[in-house]
Amino acid sequence: MADDLLSAFCLPFSCPPFKENNHDPPITVAISNHEFDLQDLLLRLTFDNICGLAFGRDPETLALGLPENAFATAFDRATEASLQRFIFLEPVWRFKKWLQVGMEATLTSSVAHVDRYLSAITKSRKLELSDGRRDYDDLLSQFMKKGAYTDAFLQHVVLDLVAQPSPMAVQ
Incomplete structure (x- = not known):
């Protein structure tokens, strides 16, 4: 029963770049170039699948050539900057935030980009559903x-x- 539920819900979203865009699998592309970063490919695959499940859009981080994606990059930078707040003492990161320097400046711009991206998806999805x-x-x-x-x-x-x-x- 659980396998049927998982298959019915997750399979339509799994590997959207392969299904919708008719791309070659990323490992085939990477091997044809004779060197590849398997961890990067798996991170991109996971991120694409999570985005497909969460909001039904493929950020296409696994597109041919493995391009940089603005949303994925902003999300990654915001995550890294947030994690640095746990490393530094609170007065230090609060002072950096007040000055808007270092990772705090990156956090502000990255969060704004992620917010704009998700806002656009939410608004367009409401229109499409209505x-x-x-x-x-x-x-x-x-x-x-x-x-x-x-x-x-x-x-x-x-x-x-x-x-x-x-x-x-984790990266």
């Missing part, structure tokens, strides 16, 4: 279908879903 153009099965759409929540609440839910299992924080 028009009935497409029926989505991702978690953001399920929250939207179940109740009337504010955009800020929906953005926080999606961000929590993406941030919790993210292996980028």
